[in-house]
Amino acid sequence: MQKQTLDHKEVEWQFEAADLDLVENWLAEHPSASGLAVVPEATKELLDTYYDTEDWRFYRAGYALRVRRDGESFEATMKSLTPAEGALRQRREISEPLEGNARSPKGTRGPVGERVLRLAGARALRPLFEVRTHRRTFALRPERPSANGGVVEDASGDIRQRGTEGETTLGEVALDETEISGDAPTRLSRIEIEVASDTGLGVEGFVDELLDALELQPTETSKFRSGLSAAGLRPEVAPDLGPTEVDASMSAGEVAFAILRRHFATMLAHEPGVRLGEDPEELHDMRVATRRLRATLKLYSGALPKRAGRYERDLHYVANALGEVRDLDVRLQRLAGEASRNGEVLEEVVAVLEQRRVEARRRMFEALDSNRYERLVSSFSGTLRRGRSPAPTRPILEEAPDLVRRRYKRVRKDVDGLTEDSPPEEFHDLRKKGRRLRYALEPLQEIYGKPAKKMIKLLKTVQDDLGEHQDLVVAAALMEELGVAGDLPPRAVFSMGSMAGRYTRDTAKMRANFLGSKPFRALRRGKSWKLLRKEMREKVGG
Numbered sequence: 001m002q003k004q005t006l007d008h009k010e011v012e013w014q015f016e017a018a019d020l021d022l023v024e025n026w027l028a029e030h031p032s033a034s035g036l037a038v039v040p041e042a043t044k045e046l047l048d049t050y051y052d053t054e055d056w057r058f059y060r061a062g063y064a065l066r067v068r069r070d071g072e073s074f075e076a077t078m079k080s081l082t083p084a085e086g087a088l089r090q091r092r093e094i095s096e097p098l099e100g101n102a103r104s105p106k107g108t109r110g111p112v113g114e115r116v117l118r119l120a121g122a123r124a125l126r127p128l129f130e131v132r133t134h135r136r137t138f139a140l141r142p143e144r145p146s147a148n149g150g151v152v153e154d155a156s157g158d159i160r161q162r163g164t165e166g167e168t169t170l171g172e173v174a175l176d177e178t179e180i181s182g183d184a185p186t187r188l189s190r191i192e193i194e195v196a197s198d199t200g201l202g203v204e205g206f207v208d209e210l211l212d213a214l215e216l217q218p219t220e221t222s223k224f225r226s227g228l229s230a231a232g233l234r235p236e237v238a239p240d241l242g243p244t245e246v247d248a249s250m251s252a253g254e255v256a257f258a259i260l261r262r263h264f265a266t267m268l269a270h271e272p273g274v275r276l277g278e279d280p281e282e283l284h285d286m287r288v289a290t291r292r293l294r295a296t297l298k299l300y301s302g303a304l305p306k307r308a309g310r311y312e313r314d315l316h317y318v319a320n321a322l323g324e325v326r327d328l329d330v331r332l333q334r335l336a337g338e339a340s341r342n343g344e345v346l347e348e349v350v351a352v353l354e355q356r357r358v359e360a361r362r363r364m365f366e367a368l369d370s371n372r373y374e375r376l377v378s379s380f381s382g383t384l385r386r387g388r389s390p391a392p393t394r395p396i397l398e399e400a401p402d403l404v405r406r407r408y409k410r411v412r413k414d415v416d417g418l419t420e421d422s423p424p425e426e427f428h429d430l431r432k433k434g435r436r437l438r439y440a441l442e443p444l445q446e447i448y449g450k451p452a453k454k455m456i457k458l459l460k461t462v463q464d465d466l467g468e469h470q471d472l473v474v475a476a477a478l479m480e481e482l483g484v485a486g487d488l489p490p491r492a493v494f495s496m497g498s499m500a501g502r503y504t505r506d507t508a509k510m511r512a513n514f515l516g517s518k519p520f521r522a523l524r525r526g527k528s529w530k531l532l533r534k535e536m537r538e539k540v541g542g
Contacts, residue, residue: 006111010079010093012194013207015216020175020189024136026213027173032143034205036170039139046070048131050227051104053123056235061119061272064224065112067103074098076105076112079224087211087218118275121369129231131223133178140171140193140203171195171203178223182230190219238265241384248447248539252399253389256300259443261384263292268377274322275368277361280329287326290319295439299403303393305383314376321367327474328357334475338499348492349482400444401536407437408529415524420512424473427511431466434459434523441532448539451532458528461519469510476503 017023027038047069052058058065063078080092096110105112106125116125171194178188193210195203210216221229228235241261250258267289273282297304297312332353335346367373393399414430438459445452479500483493514520522528 006096007092007094010089010091010194012089012192013087014084014089014193014219014222015087015191015211016219017175017189017191017214017216020136020177020191023175023191023214026210027138030209030213034209035143036140036202036206037143038173039141041137041139041172044070044133044135044137046131046133046135048133048223050128050131050224051125052128052235053120054126055123057119057123057272057275059235060237060269061276065105065116065125066224067098067105074103076108076110076116078112078115081224084218084222087216089222115276118277118365119272121275121365128233129227130181131178131227132181133176135177136175138173138175139169140173140206141169142202169196171206180223180227180230182227183232184230186226186230188223188226191216238269239381241265241381242387246396246443246446248397250396251303251389251393252300252396252403253303253393254387255396255400255443256296256303256389257384257387259296259300260293261387262443263289263296264380264384267293271368275365280326280333283322283326283329287319287322290315290322291435292439294319295436299407299436299440303389303399305388305390307379307383311376311380311383314372314380318367318373318376321364324360325357325364328353328360330471331475331478332357334471346495348488349496352482352488396444396447397539400447401533401540404437404440404444404536405533407433407440411437411523412526412529415520418515420515422511424469424507424511427466427514428470428473431463431470434462434466438463448532448535451528451535455528455532458519458522462523465510465514465517465519469507469514472503472507472510476500476507479503 027040031038049067049069051065051067058078059081062081064081066077066079068075068077075095075097077093077095079094082089082091094111094115096105096108096112098105098108104125105116106120107113107117174192174194176188176190176192178190180186180188191210193203193207241264242257244258244262244265246255246258267286270282270286270289273279274286276282294312294315297308297315301308332350335350335353338346410433411430414426414433418426418430438456441448441452441456441459445456476499479496482488483496483500488496
């Protein structure tokens with residue numbers, strides 16, 4: 001079916017068919033079914049080549065990348081790897097024709113080419129396998145009554161349903177005989193019924209009638225999955241870096257490597273989504289993973305190789321690039337919530353911030369495509385797979401109390417020092433130190449059980465409360481900056497000043513409320529810490 005959109009939701013049913021001639025005969029005998037005219041169309045010879053990078057960035061982003069040759073024309077397509085619901089498949093499909101002699105979407109400027117550039121970066125595209133398909137197609141159009149009914153043969157010899165000229169095509173039936181190359185060549189025989197819009201209106205009845213008449217079975221795997229199997233390929237969302245579980249029998253070094261493996265795999269798993277840039281949460285999750293990695297490298301520095309310091313610096317470099325974009329995402333999201341108050345004025349402000357975000361993403365891609373980042377991924381992965389400490393380390397039950405206690409003392413000092421007159425920076429310092437303590441405790445909660453989990457929950461609540469405060473502090477500073485930057489008209493400058501003042505007043509109220517809040521008072525009393533400290537002492541003695 002001729003695609004009318006470059007980015008849409010593909011809706012189709014796929015069925016297995018041992019005998020496609022039987023299906024074609026049924027279609028010929030039923031030129032009208034469920035109110036639709038079945039109109040024979042072209043027979044095509046298609047050659048599909050699937051691509052990905054060496055580290056499976058498209059697969060990890062949730063897409064399959066395909067280049068299709070249909071006669072002398074080429075088309076690049078990205079399809080989401082959304083699981084089927086029985087025979088029904090609903091997937092995002094992004095397509096663009098490849099002009100001239102282009103055989104690869106890398107370097108083109110269409111919607112696929114842009115995404116390929118972001119995802120692949122400096123990595124080359126490698127062909128995975130080829131799929132050859134002999135396709136017989138039939139258009140599904142609204143039936144229009146005619147005097148004679150039936151089908152006719154026109155002067156050129158084409159067969160068509162009488163009375164369907166110029167009608168809208170609602171769907172297409174494709175009878176596919178497919179060969180997939182690879183170590184284990186595979187043949188497929190399938191029926192695909194695709195609708196022309198994401199509603200599927202008018203086509204479901206035809207599908208049910210065809211299904212009942214021929215007793216068809218849904219396909220179990222897509223052509224892409226079948227191709228991976230035929231080629232002997234087994235992509236992974238994240239690399240296997242070694243054991244990630246933590247228990248009380250391990251040494252401090254073993255625990256450190258397990259935690260690092262877990263968070264580094266998470267960081268790498270979210271990288272394709274960050275590159276694609278369509279879900280802000282991918283960026284947030286990758287940034288959090290870098291924070292956890294850096295915190296772990298510092299906490300367990302004595303149990304790790306000397307090169308761990310270099311990894312921490314490289315991760316800081318990556319985190320800064322991610323953070324610049326993430327902070328602008330948060331600012332833009334907050335401004336979206338202000339639209340009801342200052343809609344027209346905010347359009348100008350949003351335009352400025354969106355341009356800053358474009359530049360921030362450009363710098364982020366420079367970092368992710370840099371040799372420094374490639375060396376980090378390669379070297380750190382090797383270190384984690386080897387998992388060797390420079391010297392034997394103490395059991396985690398003996399080491400953890402000292403590590404956790406040092407983190408807690410820093411939190412306690414900030415808690416005792418906070419008053420209503422404390423500047424916003426001191427509240428933010430408490431948030432950061434509480435986060436580091438939480439990061440230290442989270443991997444150990446299976447060892448220390450309920451006391452650790454209660455402490456983690458308390459720290460998370462405090463962090464969330466202070467996070468909203470910090471967001472407003474940064475937003476107020478940004479509004480002031482934009483107001484004096486000279487990039488906005490006077491009415492926008494006035495609005496920015498008003499918003500900055502409101503944010504500043506709100507943060508002052510939040511600080512006062514925080515000091516009287518139940519979570520802060522619980523942290524100050526220290527009951528949760530005392531229970532955790534008791535549990536840690538008992539584990540050492542037990």
